[in-house]
Amino acid sequence: MPYVYFVITVPRDARHILALLNKASSASSQLASTGGLHRVRYEIAVSAALGKFLQSQLxxxxxxxxxxxxxxxxxSAIWMARALPGDGKLVALEVEKLHAEVIEENVRNAGLSSKVKVILGLAHESMKAMPSSESFDLVFIDADKPNSTNYFIEAKRLVRKGGIIIVDNVGRGGQLADESNSDEMLDGVRALLRHITQT
Ligand SMILES: C[S@@+](CC[C@H](N)C(=O)[O-])C[C@H]1O[C@@H](n2cnc3c(N)ncnc32)[C@H](O)[C@@H]1O
Incomplete structure (x- = not known):
């Protein structure tokens, strides 16, 4: 059985995120000219505290x-890749082509390209295509909430014995506790929690 953590979101500071990505870059002026750093909504990325937590677990x-x-x-991929040894590997699953390009650009500027592989496509499909023998020490789930249970089932198959699964933003800003609140994100998290308590 893997260790499973549910983590909640604390207020993020987009300025800190941009500063970290800028620091990671030896060519930040080049990035600024291509708009590379600013093309995605960094405010929905993990907080710096969670980045450090992920590193500490790894x-x-x-x-x-x-x-x-x-x-x-x-x-978050940069936080985690920095905690890996030289021969370590982080596989990033991402459905948006623009995001995949920005990830590769930011990772390259952080000097981490050899450690990070981006797979473009629906994450559930990419996970299902991975053989169980390709096991991971840690799986970090931080994509669309309606698919949370699908991701968790695949993560359990892909994580090594004694490995770790971390699911981000399960609290949904406190809305989860209020049963009268319902949307596809909340329902996705609730379905995952039901799945875990019933299996
Ligand atoms: C909250 S953001 C991830 C933040 C990132 N982990 C970080 O902290 O820097 C969620 C990401 O999941 C991606 N996503 C949403 N649905 C997806 C799917 N079905 N397959 C793969 N990626 C998906 C979105 O495009 C978005 O980039």
């Missing part, structure tokens, strides 16, 4: 292989 288990489901502009 370092604690001496992780070499990470799967990220939903990567936006590569902010």
């Amino acid at each position: 370092l604690a288990i001496k992780a070499k292989r990470v799967l990220e489901v939903g990567s936006l502009g590569g902010y």
